[in-house]
Amino acid sequence: MSASNTSLRPPLLTALRGPALMILLGALFAVEYAGGPNFGRTWPALLILAGLFKLIEYMGAQKA
Amino acid sequence: MKHRSFIGPILLIALGAALLARNWYPELRWTDTIARYWPYVLIAWGGLRVIEIVVGTLRGRPLPARGVSGGEWVLVVFLCVIGSGIHAARSLTVAWPGAFTMGGVEVFGERFEYPVNVEKTVAKTPHVVIQNPRGDVQITGADADTVRVTGQRIIRSMDRSAADELSRESPVEISGDANQVVIHVGGDSAQGRGVSHALEISVPKGASVKVEGRGGDLRVANIAGAVELTGRGSDLELHDIGGAVNISGAYSGSVQLERIAKAVEFNGARTVLRVEAIPGEVRIALGDVRATNITGPVRLNTRSNDVRIDGFTNAVDLTTDRGDLDLRPGQTPLARIQARARSGDIRLSLPPNAQFTLNARTNRGEITNDFGAVLKKESEGRRATLQGTVGSGPVIDLETDRGEIFVRQAGAEALKKIEQ
Numbered sequence: 447m448s449a450s451n452t453s454l455r456p457p458l459l460t461a462l463r464g465p466a467l468m469i470l471l472g473a474l475f476a477v478e479y480a481g482g483p484n485f486g487r488t489w490p491a492l493l494i495l496a497g498l499f500k501l502i503e504y505m506g507a508q509k510a
Numbered sequence: 511m512k513h514r515s516f517i518g519p520i521l522l523i524a525l526g527a528a529l530l531a532r533n534w535y536p537e538l539r540w541t542d543t544i545a546r547y548w549p550y551v552l553i554a555w556g557g558l559r560v561i562e563i564v565v566g567t568l569r570g571r572p573l574p575a576r577g578v579s580g581g582e583w584v585l586v587v588f589l590c591v592i593g594s595g596i597h598a599a600r601s602l603t604v605a606w607p608g609a610f611t612m613g614g615v616e617v618f619g620e621r622f623e624y625p626v627n628v629e630k631t632v633a634k635t636p637h638v639v640i641q642n643p644r645g646d647v648q649i650t651g652a653d654a655d656t657v658r659v660t661g662q663r664i665i666r667s668m669d670r671s672a673a674d675e676l677s678r679e680s681p682v683e684i685s686g687d688a689n690q691v692v693i694h695v696g697g698d699s700a701q702g703r704g705v706s707h708a709l710e711i712s713v714p715k716g717a718s719v720k721v722e723g724r725g726g727d728l729r730v731a732n733i734a735g736a737v738e739l740t741g742r743g744s745d746l747e748l749h750d751i752g753g754a755v756n757i758s759g760a761y762s763g764s765v766q767l768e769r770i771a772k773a774v775e776f777n778g779a780r781t782v783l784r785v786e787a788i789p790g791e792v793r794i795a796l797g798d799v800r801a802t803n804i805t806g807p808v809r810l811n812t813r814s815n816d817v818r819i820d821g822f823t824n825a826v827d828l829t830t831d832r833g834d835l836d837l838r839p840g841q842t843p844l845a846r847i848q849a850r851a852r853s854g855d856i857r858l859s860l861p862p863n864a865q866f867t868l869n870a871r872t873n874r875g876e877i878t879n880d881f882g883a884v885l886k887k888e889s890e891g892r893r894a895t896l897q898g899t900v901g902s903g904p905v906i907d908l909e910t911d912r913g914e915i916f917v918r919q920a921g922a923e924a925l926k927k928i929e930q
Contacts, residue, residue: 458567464578465559468586472552475590479546479597481724 457506463499470495517558545600548593552586622673624663626709630684632657635716635735636691643695644724645706651715651732657684657691661709680705718753727763736772765794781812790821797833806845816854825904830854834913838920839864844903851910858908859920865901870908870915880919 470492478484559577567573578586632638634655640647645664659682667673680696695707706726713719718735721728727745730737736753739746745763748755754772757765760779767774768791776783781794790803799810799817806824810817813831821840828835828849835849838859844866849856855875860866868885870877874892879885885898896917908915 458563458573460575461563461573461577462560464576464583465556465563466577468556468559468578469553471586471590472549472554472556475549475593476553479549 457503459499459503459506463496466499467492467495516562517555520558521555541596542600544593545597548589548596551589551593555586620667620669620673622665622667622670622677624665624677626659626661626663626682626707628682628684629656629658630691631655631688632691632714633688634714635718636689636714637718637720637735638691638693638711638713639686639720639722640693640711641695641722642724643707643709643721643726643728645726646708646728647711647721647723647726648709648729649711649713649719649721649731649733651717651734652712653715654712655714656712657693657714657717658712659684659693659709660712661707663696664706664708666705676705682707682709723759764796765792767792781815782810783812784809786824840920844906846904847906847908849908851913853912854910855913855916856908856910857916857918858906859918862919865903867899867903867905868897868908868917869905870896870917872910872913872915874912875910875914877915877917879917881917885917 474485474488474491477488556578563573563577632655636657638657640649663677663680663682665673665676665680667676682696683694684691685694686692691713693711695709696705713733715732716734718737719730719733720738721730721741723739723741723743726743727747728739728743729747730739730751731748732750734752737748737751737755739755739757739759742760742762744761746757746759746761746765747768748766748770749768751770752772755767755770755774755776757775758777765776765778767776767788770788772787774783774785774788774792776794778794781799783792783794783799785792785801785804785806785808787805788801788803789805790801792801792804793799794815797815799812799815801808801817801819801822803821804819804823806822806826808819808822808824808826808828810827811829812833814833815830816833816836817828817830818836818838819826819828820838823841823845825846826837826848828837830851832853833851834855834857835851836857836859837847837849839845839847840861842861842864844860844864847858849858856870860881872894875894877887877894877896879887879896881898881900884900885896887894887896889895894915896915908917
């Protein structure tokens, strides 16, 4: 039972993807309000981060 | 047993504490705090979730299938929409005081004003750089050898002492030597915290000017030298400029350019314009570009805008993605004209005595011709072409993927209007 649970357990990166995107989303708005570039210009960074997570997950799956 | 997250209870406690603080300390302007700091709720939320996942993993708990559930993402979207809305409303209050009041009290803090008055003696033709203005700025050339900045610093704050402190952090300073003058507006740290300026800047008429703006309306007039604008702003108005003009900022309002003696290069978010001079005027507003009496070669590339040009010399090259093109050269001899629209009508009104070679094509639409059989029209399915030569003149290429083309003879009255 325990072994089966472990093998079905989603990788840590998958679990961290959502929170990381949420932090980046907040950071992009905070940067704009601090006088930096506005969110309309920086939002693609969210796609890049999501893509990076997916890529690392894919590479991890290939190794496994 | 399913492991429950501790973030829900923490958010509930934080919300309760904030509302309790609001009830006990009514002088706290919670909307102002939300407008500024709501993104940190997302950062804290995400951070707590990371800690929860990592600690759970170390303790051998099963990892969640998703770090953030679908319901949480819905809440995040709500938070972003509401937070951005409150922040936008707060910015609006800085520009239009009194726009948001509750029970007679301004929601986003009181308005405090501080006079600005600084001056420096400079050369007759200095290069003046204005850094970081946030708010409305008017720059005017004058017959004097001084740079003078007058106006007001406008601060939105909870109380006078905080406003005083922000005012001290946001000085308007003139530095540099007699030929290279730098006007620095406000401390960078105070920008975005309810500090803006309404400034009138007087410079020697022979000066060249560079503005690195941060928002607000900008008006530049009576400058003999070059003008360079970067950064961002709302409405922009330039008139009676003797030097070249280069605009590469993002202006969200209307742009008006009048009587500019040398080349103008405008690189906006939706419109790129290059023209050799503007004896008349150019107005660029949302969805509309209008030019009257301009000197070419003209190159205009725009998205989703209707374009109308009355009276131009030399070659014209126009491109639009979505919008109608309306060209009225107004005088002969004509110069080369190229006009392309992906989706939109093209109207060309030529003087009756104009001489030209025309190549007009629409892939889906009709062509109307006022010049008679000398121009040959052919239709095939939805496609139509109009080709031919009238006298010996330059080539005119008109092309639209979806739209009609009108080749008109301008009436005498219309021509008279254009000449005026």
